[in-house]
Amino acid sequence: MGRRRRREDRAAGALPEAIAALSRSLPAGPSPEIFRRAKFDRPEAAPALWQLLFRVLSPLATDKTGATLVPEFQVRLVKSVLRSQGYPRSVLAQRSEGNSQSSRELLLALSWLLARGPLLEQLLAQSRVQLGDQVSLFESVVLARPGPPASCMEIEGPVDLHQVQWLMGKLRIRWRQLLSSQQEHCSLLSKIHLYTCGSHSHQRFSHLSVAETEMLRDPDNTQQLLQALECENVRLEAALEWRRCELVFWQWMDTVLGACTPGAPAVPSQPLTLPVIPERGLGELELVAWELQALQEELQEAAEPRRAAWEAQVSSLGRGPEWITARKTLQETVEQELTALQRSWEQSGGPPQLQRPHRLVRSKDGTPGPQDLQAAEMIRMLRTQEASLDGSLRQLQDQCQQELARLAGTLPGLIWILAPGH
Amino acid sequence: MLPAECARRLMAEIQGALDACSERQRQLERSLRVSRRLLRAWDVDPESWEPAGTPIPEPPPGSETKEEDPAPACAQSLQDLKELELLTQALEKAVRVRKGMSSARQRDRTPSLTSASTVATAGTTASAPSQASRQAGNRASARPTKGTHQAMDPAKNLPAHKLLSVRSKTPVGAGAGTTKHEPGLRDQQTTAPSAPPRTTEAFTLKEKGTLLQLPVAFRKAVSKNSRLWAQLSSMQTSDSTDATRAAKAQFLQKLQMVSGSSRPSAAEIEAEARSLRKACALLRLRMQEELSVAPADWMEEYRCLLTLEGLQAIVEQCLHRLQELQAAVMGGLPEPCAAGKATQASLPCGGKADLSWSPQLLLYSSTQELQTLATLKLRVAMLEQQIHLEKVLMAELLPLIRTWEPQGAPWLALCRAAYSLLCQGGERFLTILRDDPAD
Numbered sequence: 001m002g003r004r005r006r007r008e009d010r011a012a013g014a015l016p017e018a019i020a021a022l023s024r025s026l027p028a029g030p031s032p033e034i035f036r037r038a039k040f041d042r043p044e045a046a047p048a049l050w051q052l053l054f055r056v057l058s059p060l061a062t063d064k065t066g067a068t069l070v071p072e073f074q075v076r077l078v079k080s081v082l083r084s085q086g087y088p089r090s091v092l093a094q095r096s097e098g099n100s101q102s103s104r105e106l107l108l109a110l111s112w113l114l115a116r117g118p119l120l121e122q123l124l125a126q127s128r129v130q131l132g133d134q135v136s137l138f139e140s141v142v143l144a145r146p147g148p149p150a151s152c153m154e155i156e157g158p159v160d161l162h163q164v165q166w167l168m169g170k171l172r173i174r175w176r177q178l179l180s181s182q183q184e185h186c187s188l189l190s191k192i193h194l195y196t197c198g199s200h201s202h203q204r205f206s207h208l209s210v211a212e213t214e215m216l217r218d219p220d221n222t223q224q225l226l227q228a229l230e231c232e233n234v235r236l237e238a239a240l241e242w243r244r245c246e247l248v249f250w251q252w253m254d255t256v257l258g259a260c261t262p263g264a265p266a267v268p269s270q271p272l273t274l275p276v277i278p279e280r281g282l283g284e285l286e287l288v289a290w291e292l293q294a295l296q297e298e299l300q301e302a303a304e305p306r307r308a309a310w311e312a313q314v315s316s317l318g319r320g321p322e323w324i325t326a327r328k329t330l331q332e333t334v335e336q337e338l339t340a341l342q343r344s345w346e347q348s349g350g351p352p353q354l355q356r357p358h359r360l361v362r363s364k365d366g367t368p369g370p371q372d373l374q375a376a377e378m379i380r381m382l383r384t385q386e387a388s389l390d391g392s393l394r395q396l397q398d399q400c401q402q403e404l405a406r407l408a409g410t411l412p413g414l415i416w417i418l419a420p421g422h
Numbered sequence: 423m424l425p426a427e428c429a430r431r432l433m434a435e436i437q438g439a440l441d442a443c444s445e446r447q448r449q450l451e452r453s454l455r456v457s458r459r460l461l462r463a464w465d466v467d468p469e470s471w472e473p474a475g476t477p478i479p480e481p482p483p484g485s486e487t488k489e490e491d492p493a494p495a496c497a498q499s500l501q502d503l504k505e506l507e508l509l510t511q512a513l514e515k516a517v518r519v520r521k522g523m524s525s526a527r528q529r530d531r532t533p534s535l536t537s538a539s540t541v542a543t544a545g546t547t548a549s550a551p552s553q554a555s556r557q558a559g560n561r562a563s564a565r566p567t568k569g570t571h572q573a574m575d576p577a578k579n580l581p582a583h584k585l586l587s588v589r590s591k592t593p594v595g596a597g598a599g600t601t602k603h604e605p606g607l608r609d610q611q612t613t614a615p616s617a618p619p620r621t622t623e624a625f626t627l628k629e630k631g632t633l634l635q636l637p638v639a640f641r642k643a644v645s646k647n648s649r650l651w652a653q654l655s656s657m658q659t660s661d662s663t664d665a666t667r668a669a670k671a672q673f674l675q676k677l678q679m680v681s682g683s684s685r686p687s688a689a690e691i692e693a694e695a696r697s698l699r700k701a702c703a704l705l706r707l708r709m710q711e712e713l714s715v716a717p718a719d720w721m722e723e724y725r726c727l728l729t730l731e732g733l734q735a736i737v738e739q740c741l742h743r744l745q746e747l748q749a750a751v752m753g754g755l756p757e758p759c760a761a762g763k764a765t766q767a768s769l770p771c772g773g774k775a776d777l778s779w780s781p782q783l784l785l786y787s788s789t790q791e792l793q794t795l796a797t798l799k800l801r802v803a804m805l806e807q808q809i810h811l812e813k814v815l816m817a818e819l820l821p822l823i824r825t826w827e828p829q830g831a832p833w834l835a836l837c838r839a840a841y842s843l844l845c846q847g848g849e850r851f852l853t854i855l856r857d858d859p860a861d
Contacts, residue, residue, distance in 0.1 A: 083687075083688075084687055084688035084689060085687050085688075085689055086687025086688075086689065086690065087687075088677065088678050088681040089677065089680075089681040090681065108677065111673065112674070112677055115670040115671075115673050115674050116674065118658060121654060121655075121658060124654075129647070131644065135784050137799065158424070158426075158429075159424050159426075159429035159432075159433060160424065161424060161835075161836060161839040161840070161843075162839070163433075164424075164432055164433075164436065164839075164843065165839060165842070165843060165848055167433070167436045167437070167440065168436065168811075168843065168848040169848060170440060171436065171439055171440055171443065172848070172849075174440065174443040174444065174447065175443065175800075175804050177447060178443060178446060178447055178450065178800060179797060179800055181447065181450045181451065181454065182450060182793075182796045182797065182800055183793050183796070183797070184454060185450055185453055185454055185457065185796075186789065186792045186793045186796050187789050187793065188454065188457035188458065188461060189457060189792065190788075190789035190792055191461060191627075191628075191789075192457060192460055192461065192627065192631075195461075195627045195628050195631030195632070196627065196631040196632065196634060197631075197632060198632040199631065199632060199633070199634040199635060199636070200636070201636075201641070204783065205783065208631075208634065208636075210453070210456060210457055210460065212636060213460050213627070213631075213634070214456055214460060215636075215640070216634050216636070217459075217460060217464050222637060222640065225640070226639060226640055226643055229640075229643040229644065229647055230643060232647060233643065233646055233647055233650060236647070236650035236651065236654060237650060239654060240650065240653055240654055240657065243654075243657050243658075246666055247663070247665055247666045247669055250666065250669035250670055250672075250673055251669060253673055254669075254672070254673060254676070257673065257676055257677060257680065260680070284692070284695050285691075285695055285744060285747055285748050285751065286817075287699075287813055287814070287817060288695055288698050288699050288702065288744060289741070289744050289748070290817055291699070291702045291813070292698070292702050292737055292740055292741050292744065293741070295702055295705060295706055295709070295737055296734065296737045296738070296741065298709065299709060299730060299733055299734045299737060300734065302709070302713055302730055303727065303730040303731055303734060306723070306726065306727045306730065307727060307731070309723075310723065310724065310727055313720065313723075326721065327724070330721065330724055330725050330728060331728060333725075334725060334728040334729050334732055335732070337729070338729070338732045338733070338736060341704060341705070341708060341736075342701075342736060344704060345697055345700040345701040345704055346697060356782060358782045358783055358784035359782065359783050359784065360783075360784050360786065360792075361783045361784065361785055361786075362785075362786055362787070363785045363786075363787065364787055368783070368785055369783065371782045372782060372783045372784070372785060373782070373783070373784045373785070374784075374785050375784060375785060375786035375787070375791045375792065375795050376791065378784070378795055379791070379794055379795055379798060382795070382798035382799060382801075382802055383798060385802050386798060386801055386802050386805065389802060389805035389806060389809065390805060392703070392809055393805060393808055393809050393812065396809065396812050396813070396816070397812070397844065397845045397846075397847070398845075399816075400812075400816060400820070400840075400841075400844035400845050401841075401844075401845045403820060404823070404837065404840065404841055404844070404845070407823055407824060407837075408837055414834075414854055414855070414856060414857065415854070415855040415856075415857050416841075416852055416853075416854055417852055417853040417854070417855060418850075418852050
């Protein structure tokens with residue numbers, strides 16, 4: 001009897017502890033009491049949960065911005081991000097913008113995010129204290145895709161193509177500036193690494209990074225870094241504790257969901273009140289559609305005459321049994337090749353190892369660890385990538401040239417003189 | 423003139439590209455500022471600077487230095503420094519005078535002493551009329567007699583050496599501090615020809631970078647940090663218990679069932695669009711491969727035909743999928759806002775992020791290599807942006823050219839500008855000559 005009582009007590013105590021661990025590992029985590037109140041959909045629990053979701057879903061939010069931002073903005077952002085992540089419950093979105101409602105829904109949203117993936121680890125990795133000179137090899141994606149378009153951009157007066165040309169020229173200059181600044185940065189980094197050789201006690205490299213050297217130069221910096229590290233350590237410990245005892249939480253969330261069901265019937269997705277001008281998303285899809293359609297036309301142009309020629313030829317080739325088997329084998333090989341081709345773009349791009357940031361380290365002797373990259377190898381890889389991108393750009397340009405020639409060729413009496421050096 | 427919609431889209435895209443560039447430039451300049459500052463002489467605060475351990479291979483200075491080294495009161499250390507300066511000056515001078523006067527052996531030691539001391543005081547009083555230095559001069563004048571008396575003893579050169587080494591080991595902070603507070607003293611030093619060549623002794627990374635050491639507290643925190651990360655990632659990869667995973671899956675399923683239909687999220691749509699784009703590029707490449715090879719016999723011909731038709735079928739499928747996506751987008755899935763975009767990048771749906779934490783290094787061996795690597799990275803990014811812009815321009819401009827009235831002057835201007843933008847990357851222009859047949 002006593003033992004069962006103790007087990008129950010332990011179970012009863014385990015839940016608040018688990019939730020407390022969860023809170024400690026999250027930024028702006030509320031107390032376990034808030035969670036309990038949210039289960040019963042109490043309004044006073046809502047603001048804290050809105051704040052938490054805002055901090056979790058918006059990577060730009062810090063303590064400072066959270067306080068100054070208007071709550072409505074937080075609410076709208078949370079709703080919008082949840083929607084874009086595919087959160088199935090539409091109850092949250094359909095309620096009015098009241099801040100004090102739907103604390104239970106918020107709790108469900110949080111649990112959904114936690115259950116889907118390693119949210120805690122991702123958050124911690126995002127805000128991780130970086131001590132080394134980090135280099136990430138696939139950040140180019142961020143640069144290439146321009147940010148969300150300024151859809152409220154005011155165009156004064158009619159826009160001429162000259163303006164476009166001018167802007168493109170401006171872009172070219174900025175790139176050149178970027179390249180030269182980057183060169184200088186590299187040489188400075190290299191010097192710092194060289195001069196501080198022998199100061200670091202790591203087993204595989206011996207020089208300091210810029211962050212570490214800066215810390216030594218400015219003692220205030222040391223304090224800041226230390227504090228940040230200690231905060232992170234606290235959160236890491238909390239995350240470990242959470243991982244050990246999270247089962248209790250999921251069992252409890254089942255009950256929350258149970259308490260929820262009668263009040264929220266399955267609502268079919270209706271067009272929502274927000275304006276639907278998905279310019280960005282549609283623009284992207286449109287571009288791809290346009291490309292695919294162009295490709296389709298080209299394939300058609302290439303395949304149809306060949307098919308006609310083939311049909312004409314077939315009759316003269318006889319129909320022995322080897323003929324049939326030969327055709328069959330050919331068909332099979334082609335099918336295999338094409339399925340392999342199809343699979344190749346369905347895989348995620350790039351080996352995952354290359355997507356994480358690496359610490360830049362200067363070392364004369366090449367004794368790389370299992371997960372280390374060598375600059376020479378990366379250079380080779382980047383060179384091939386550069387060559388292929390260059391090829392695609394030229395191909396596009398050639399395509400344009402042909403198209404323009406075709407369009408302008410309809411006009412007699414015009415001579416097109418290309419610039420020299422082409 | 424461009425139609426408004428088209429213009430707005432174009433400008434928005436190009437402006438976005440420009441902004442992305444500027445942002446990167448800003449970040450670079452921030453890092454450059456920090457690095458440049460690190461490579462200059464460090465401006466160290468004498469009170470709080472901790473000398474990095476004792477890696478300096480010199481005889482550990484005596485107790486004098488301990489008292490003079492980061493003294494709690496800045497002023498006191500400055501005073502001491504000044505006095506030391508004057509002392510050493512006087513010593514040097516005295517040694518030289520003594521040597522010079524060894525020929526004139528008639529002189530008594532005391533007169534030489536006094537002359538040395540008078541020289542010293544003369545030197546000090548002839549200094550810049552800053553009050554502090556005069557004070558120091560007055561005080562120092564009392565000292566040199568003691569000091570020089572000691573130093574005069576040829577057998578006991580040690581104190582002199584000690585003082586000299588003390589001077590060179592004076593907290594570099596104080597050295598930098600004196601540059602701030604006592605320009606007068608500096609002048610005095612440089613004017614007095616007997617002054618030993620004194621380097622500014624400010625801390626530069628070049629000379630003393632190898633002597634730096636990370637503070638102990640920091641190192642402990644870092645090792646704890648790495649330990650915790652390793653634990654966390656091993657816990658993730660070795661999987662939480664099956665019960666937990668089952669509980670989570672069950673919860674998700676229940677939530678899904680209770681909440682109604684699911685449609686693809688914007689994040690997923692974006693991912694599909696990306697993969698379709700890749701598909702298009704690969705298909706096109708394959709098509710070109712097929713078309714570039716002339717078939718040798720009927721088998722090759724047949725294979726080529728089958729491949730082309732197979733590619734056609736795949737493109738059909740892709741287009742179909744694309745239409746489905748477009749329908750989903752039109753059917754009420756609003757634009758994810760800016761923050762949502764950024765979140766998508768950082769929270770890949772389904773948790774595909776690989777979080778196994780283990781120290782990962784990128785090793786380089788020379789400045790040249792690092793620069794090449796960075797340049798190539800930037801060039802790849804630049805090419806990707808250029809390709810994207812090229813596609814956007816093509817999609818906007820070519821339809822315009824097709825639909826406009828040919829033969830008009832504005833149309834020709836459009837053609838010319840489009841040619842330069844699309845075919846030459848905006849770098850070169852072509853000339854159009856109207857060739858009127860002679861009537």
